Amino acid sequence: MTSLQNRFNPQALAAGLVPQSREHWINVLLVVGLVGAAMLAHFLGERFYVNLASRIAIIAMAAVGLNLALGFGGMVSFGHAAFFGLGGYVAGISAYHAFNMTPVLGIGFMPEGSTQMLSIWLVTLLVSGLLGLVIGKISLGTSGVYFIMITLAFAQMMYYFANSWPAYGGEDGLPIYLRNELPLVDTNHNLTFFFIAAILLLISLWLSQRLMGSRFGAALTMAHLNPVRLATAGIDPRPVKLMAFVISAMIAGLAGALYADLNRFVGTNMLSWHFSGELIVIVILGGVGRLYGPLAGAILFVLMETWLGGVTQYWQFWLGLVLLGVVLFARGGLMGFLAGRSKDV
Amino acid sequence: MTVALIVEQILNGLQLGTMLFLMASGLTLVFGVMGLINLAHGSFYMAGAFVTATVTATTGNFWLGLLVGVLAAAAIGVIVEFVIMRRLYDRGHLDQVLATFALILIFSEGTYMIFGSSPLFLSVPQELRGSVSLPFDISYSRYRLAIIGMGVLVAIGLYLLISKTRLGMRIRAGENDREMIGALGVDIKTLYTLVFALGAGLAGLAGSTIGALQSVRVGMGEPVLIMAFVVIVIGGIGSIKGALVGALLVGLVDTLGRIFMPLTLVSFMPASQAMSIGSAVSSMLIYIMMATILAFRPHGLFGSK
Amino acid sequence: MSEPLLQVKQLNKAFGALQATRDVSLDLYPGEIHALIGPNGAGKSTLISQITGNLPPDSGEILLQGEDITGLTVAERAQRGLGRSFQISSLADELSVRRNVMIAVQAIQGSSFRFWKPVSSDASLLEPVATILERLGLSDRAGTLVAELSHGERRLVEMACALALQPRALLLDEPMAGMGSEGTARMVKLLSELKHEVPILLIEHDMDAVFQLADRVSVLVSGGVLAQGTADEIRNHPAVREAYLGEETT
Numbered sequence: 001m002t003s004l005q006n007r008f009n010p011q012a013l014a015a016g017l018v019p020q021s022r023e024h025w026i027n028v029l030l031v032v033g034l035v036g037a038a039m040l041a042h043f044l045g046e047r048f049y050v051n052l053a054s055r056i057a058i059i060a061m062a063a064v065g066l067n068l069a070l071g072f073g074g075m076v077s078f079g080h081a082a083f084f085g086l087g088g089y090v091a092g093i094s095a096y097h098a099f100n101m102t103p104v105l106g107i108g109f110m111p112e113g114s115t116q117m118l119s120i121w122l123v124t125l126l127v128s129g130l131l132g133l134v135i136g137k138i139s140l141g142t143s144g145v146y147f148i149m150i151t152l153a154f155a156q157m158m159y160y161f162a163n164s165w166p167a168y169g170g171e172d173g174l175p176i177y178l179r180n181e182l183p184l185v186d187t188n189h190n191l192t193f194f195f196i197a198a199i200l201l202l203i204s205l206w207l208s209q210r211l212m213g214s215r216f217g218a219a220l221t222m223a224h225l226n227p228v229r230l231a232t233a234g235i236d237p238r239p240v241k242l243m244a245f246v247i248s249a250m251i252a253g254l255a256g257a258l259y260a261d262l263n264r265f266v267g268t269n270m271l272s273w274h275f276s277g278e279l280i281v282i283v284i285l286g287g288v289g290r291l292y293g294p295l296a297g298a299i300l301f302v303l304m305e306t307w308l309g310g311v312t313q314y315w316q317f318w319l320g321l322v323l324l325g326v327v328l329f330a331r332g333g334l335m336g337f338l339a340g341r342s343k344d345v
Numbered sequence: 346m347t348v349a350l351i352v353e354q355i356l357n358g359l360q361l362g363t364m365l366f367l368m369a370s371g372l373t374l375v376f377g378v379m380g381l382i383n384l385a386h387g388s389f390y391m392a393g394a395f396v397t398a399t400v401t402a403t404t405g406n407f408w409l410g411l412l413v414g415v416l417a418a419a420a421i422g423v424i425v426e427f428v429i430m431r432r433l434y435d436r437g438h439l440d441q442v443l444a445t446f447a448l449i450l451i452f453s454e455g456t457y458m459i460f461g462s463s464p465l466f467l468s469v470p471q472e473l474r475g476s477v478s479l480p481f482d483i484s485y486s487r488y489r490l491a492i493i494g495m496g497v498l499v500a501i502g503l504y505l506l507i508s509k510t511r512l513g514m515r516i517r518a519g520e521n522d523r524e525m526i527g528a529l530g531v532d533i534k535t536l537y538t539l540v541f542a543l544g545a546g547l548a549g550l551a552g553s554t555i556g557a558l559q560s561v562r563v564g565m566g567e568p569v570l571i572m573a574f575v576v577i578v579i580g581g582i583g584s585i586k587g588a589l590v591g592a593l594l595v596g597l598v599d600t601l602g603r604i605f606m607p608l609t610l611v612s613f614m615p616a617s618q619a620m621s622i623g624s625a626v627s628s629m630l631i632y633i634m635m636a637t638i639l640a641f642r643p644h645g646l647f648g649s650k
Numbered sequence: 651m652s653e654p655l656l657q658v659k660q661l662n663k664a665f666g667a668l669q670a671t672r673d674v675s676l677d678l679y680p681g682e683i684h685a686l687i688g689p690n691g692a693g694k695s696t697l698i699s700q701i702t703g704n705l706p707p708d709s710g711e712i713l714l715q716g717e718d719i720t721g722l723t724v725a726e727r728a729q730r731g732l733g734r735s736f737q738i739s740s741l742a743d744e745l746s747v748r749r750n751v752m753i754a755v756q757a758i759q760g761s762s763f764r765f766w767k768p769v770s771s772d773a774s775l776l777e778p779v780a781t782i783l784e785r786l787g788l789s790d791r792a793g794t795l796v797a798e799l800s801h802g803e804r805r806l807v808e809m810a811c812a813l814a815l816q817p818r819a820l821l822l823d824e825p826m827a828g829m830g831s832e833g834t835a836r837m838v839k840l841l842s843e844l845k846h847e848v849p850i851l852l853i854e855h856d857m858d859a860v861f862q863l864a865d866r867v868s869v870l871v872s873g874g875v876l877a878q879g880t881a882d883e884i885r886n887h888p889a890v891r892e893a894y895l896g897e898e899t900t
Contacts, residue, residue: 076438138636141639142644145376145438145582146582148382149577150578150635150639153575153578154632154636156632157628157632157633160629161628164624164625165625211765213768213769213770214765214766214767214768214769215769216762217769218749218753218762219753221745222742225744225745226741228704228724228740229740229742229811231723231725232734232736233756233757233811233814234725234728234758235756240762273567277449280439280443280446281446284443314457316453317455320451321447321451323443323444323446324429326443327440327443328444
């Protein structure tokens with residue numbers, strides 16, 4: 001039992017990811033609940049809670065990205081903060097140069113940044129996909145515990161690099177003085193920004209669903225469950241996994257770009273290994289391999305952080321205990337608890 | 346660039362390598378024998394440093410502090426193994442990562458609760474203060490030199506332990522075949538607890554000695570832990586020899602890179618730019634080295650498979 | 651006789667001091683079943699694994715339709731038409747029978763990097779899968795999880811996966827093991843029909859089945875070929891009777 005199979009949800013796979021009816025209703029409830037809560041908070045004038053909902057949506061999106069690699073592809077990446085942080089720095093650096101009207105990276109022929117989210121997102125998808133390709137290519141040459149440590153090490157490399165590179169704030173991070181813009185809408189409006197985040201989250205959820213239901217998804221599922229079977233059928237598992245890793249990196253990167261704009265700040269904490277760990281925790285809390293598990297996990301995690309963090313400054317101590325309990329005793333995660341225990345096979 | 350500077354930096358690199366070896370040997374043993382990936386190994390490093398600093402501060406005796414610190418780290422290791430780790434040996438790597446990540450949170454926050462958020466200070470013992478004179482007019486910190494010496498002793502000790510003793514024979518048997526060792530009639534649970542305690546004690550030793558060079562604070566184990574991961578990936582997971590070679594390589598490359606990279610770049614570009622680019626690039630050196638080695642040897646330099 | 655479809659030439663493989671494969675050469679011709687027999691530990695499965703690419707040989711070469719495939723990966727060999735079933739079932743237990751067979755159909759269509767169209771309504775996948783399952787009498791089990799199947803049914807699903815690849819040569823590792831007399835009879839019937847479509851290299855312990863099916867037989871003992879010939883030659887070969895059949899039948 002060296003793989004994730006014992007944490008896997010066979011029913012969702014066997015059904016070709018057509019959600020079971022109960023799970024389906026819980027998925028709808030999660031989305032409606034989040035959107036409803038944000039709207040309610042807005043009309044009550046509670047800006048803090050609107051931003052909290054945005055935070056949930058963005059972190060859920062990063063976790064949706066990770067879930068593709070970890071839950072569906074069986075790749076335990078302990079370095080997804082690298083992509084999240086990279087996306088954040090793309091947004092931050094772009095805004096910085098647009099503000100100062102200097103060329104990106106100080107190189108003459110580069111454009112002078114941009115404050116347009118659409119172009120920032122495009123660049124983010126490109127560079128985080130490229131980084132995913134490089135890290136994935138090297139890491140997938142190995143397996144098991146090597147994969148975990150190597151993804152962790154590469155994310156740390158990015159972290160230390162950002163820390164010691166003074167041009168973009170080094171360890172102090174980089175503020176975004178004016179939130180980047182979209183045509184036609186006011187991104188500074190809290191509820192509008194929430195809807196931008198929520199729509200991107202829904203798109204990435206929908207994308208994952210299409211992807212996992214497609215031929216590629218079938219190959220990825222088999223690459224995870226039984227790579228020998230896949231190879232015996234004549235499909236090399238490695239490029240399939242690499243592709244999933246790259247897509248996963250792109251989604252996490254895009255979430256990072258949004259996160260920087262939400263906070264109007266990007267710092268090395270977005271690249272830290274704690275964040276990589278938290279993303280895994282969110283995916284697991286939600287239930288691995290469940291399409292909407294990351295959303296359930298993100299809601300649970302951010303609410304715990306907010307409520308427990310308000311009660312005690314040592315809330316992560318309790319998070320640690322809860323997590324330990326989930327790992328040792330409750331293996332289905334929150335979605336497993338809500339949507340019914342999947343049949344053990 | 347004088348000979349003295351180069352020699353001094355090589356010694357610094359060896360000293361860092363020694364620390365990394367103490368951490369990496371425990372990690373790699375635990376993985377080799379029990380198949381467990383332990384992210385919380387840095388917590389034993391931190392525990393050793395906190396206990397040593399506290400005992401030294403109350404008794405005024407560093408050596409007593411060091412002894413109690415190492416024993417405390419090993420004892421915490423025994424408890425953690427007994428309560429949690431033995432439930433994880435048969436689980437997948439993901440469960441191990443999650444559970445040990447949870448342990449990091451518990452240990453770090455627990456330490457904040459007990460000791461507060463301000464760092465503790467631990468000073469170098471009287472006997473090892475100051476510096477010694479070496480050939481070529483070099484003077485070098487007595488304490489750092491002692492750390493290197495301790496590393497050599499630990500390496501020899503581990504070698505003797507594993508190649509000459511009954512315990513070592515069982516460890517080697519366990520690395521080769523976990524079922525065979527059960528067939529040999531070895532009490533496998535006790536063996537696992539001993540190995541885990543040994544690893545925790547070595548991490549505690551590293552933390553206690555380094556605590557006198559840096560401040561003793563929560564999270565101090567994390568950078569060392571991640572470098573130790575790089576070390577065992579380079580050396581090959583499960584190999585003590587790999588841990589030694591990897592630790593020295595990483596220690597030397599990291600230390601020398603940080604000094605000489607900016608110095609080299611100065612000849613190509615303005616000094617301020619050379620400093621910033623040099624420090625940023627040198628922080629990536631060990632990871633680049635890791636990637637390069639893995640490209641040719643996916644299971645590390647001394648990996649078994 | 652026509653050209654051999656699959657040729658194994660002087661294959662060697664050692665694990666430390668143990669010589670698992672010793673100078674093995676054998677041919678598989680179109681339309682035949684070539685049985686590989688030998689006591690446990692004779693190196694039969696190790697040989698199959700080298701032919702399929704799961705294990706690299708130390709020396710020797712493997713040719714499929716005259717093309718050297720010794721350096722190719724498992725997936726590349728499968729793409730060139732090498733189908734196999736495993737001794738220990740290697741299906742994905744967590745998935746349905748249909749999904750297990752479907753991946754093979756998908757593989758020969760060469761289309762795993764299609765990201766959009768749902769497989770659950772893709773007739774070009776579902777129809778070939780249904781045809782194969784019907785042929786093997788598994789139609790009513792299509793939606794069942796592999797984990798819930800009986801041992802014999804798993805063997806049939808393995809066969810279905812191998813057949814879905816429309817292989818040029820089929821390597822079957824003990825397809826009848828643990829099947830019971832009814833299941834064995836059925837498998838024998840299937841294989842005797844199948845050999846006209848695709849030649850089969852068959853590892854099997856059931857000697858009745860072997861001599862009922864095989865056109866030619868190779869006897870493997872401690873990694874090397876002890877004897878090779880038609881079924882009748884092998885049945886009457888003195889060294890074989892002594893070294894192997896004698897042990898088996900007493």
